[in-house]
Amino acid sequence: MNIKKNFRFSGGYLGVHFQISWKPHNNTQVLGVCNKAGHLYVPFFDYDIKNIDAVRMEIKSLQEEYMLGNAYLFKTGRGYHVIMLDLLTYDQWTEVLDASSVEESYKKIPRTNGSKLWVLRLSEKNGTQPTYAEEIKGYLGRRISRTHWELLLKKGAPVQPLKIYTSINQEPLIYATYEA
Numbered sequence: 001m002n003i004k005k006n007f008r009f010s011g012g013y014l015g016v017h018f019q020i021s022w023k024p025h026n027n028t029q030v031l032g033v034c035n036k037a038g039h040l041y042v043p044f045f046d047y048d049i050k051n052i053d054a055v056r057m058e059i060k061s062l063q064e065e066y067m068l069g070n071a072y073l074f075k076t077g078r079g080y081h082v083i084m085l086d087l088l089t090y091d092q093w094t095e096v097l098d099a100s101s102v103e104e105s106y107k108k109i110p111r112t113n114g115s116k117l118w119v120l121r122l123s124e125k126n127g128t129q130p131t132y133a134e135e136i137k138g139y140l141g142r143r144i145s146r147t148h149w150e151l152l153l154k155k156g157a158p159v160q161p162l163k164i165y166t167s168i169n170q171e172p173l174i175y176a177t178y179e180a
Helices: 052-066 090-099 104-112 146-154
Strands: 002-009 012-019 029-034 044-047 071-075 080-084 119-121 131-136 175-179
Touching: 044 119, 052 071, 052 080, 052 090, 052 131, 080 119, 090 104
Parallel strands: none
Antiparallel strands: 002 012, 029 119, 029 175, 044 080, 071 080, 071 131
16 A cells, blocks of 8 residues: 655645555565675566566666676576676666566665665575576676675576676675565
């Protein structure tokens, strides 16, 4: 439910926006990884659609429009998680995220709860665990997150060798546990 109301005052308007959201969960504790690397962000996408062709097309479009690197897709119970290694500023990251068709709550909740951390689940939920599906080749040349690269390697993704990247950030990963 969204409620928006504008109040007119001399010299301007005051806008009030109130939102209530309900997201059911089954009280299962899960482990996720955050996309923040120091003061920069790695692109993470959470698609709740099973059509891999639609995910491929959108990711390829985002790679072309924003000159993004390789994308690594992981199959989940409800759709796909996508991780890239490019390091982006907050403004660059949110521009790319807003251009995607991922769920609105995934786009907005980290902005409004104060964390500015986007999380993708790593552990099992409802009997399924994210498993590596495929790589979508993109542009190489941006600075990357080494620790996210290492995570992808551990998860079975065929990441490019580190030596081909021009600049590497080594900020530690941030993990999150939450109920899903």
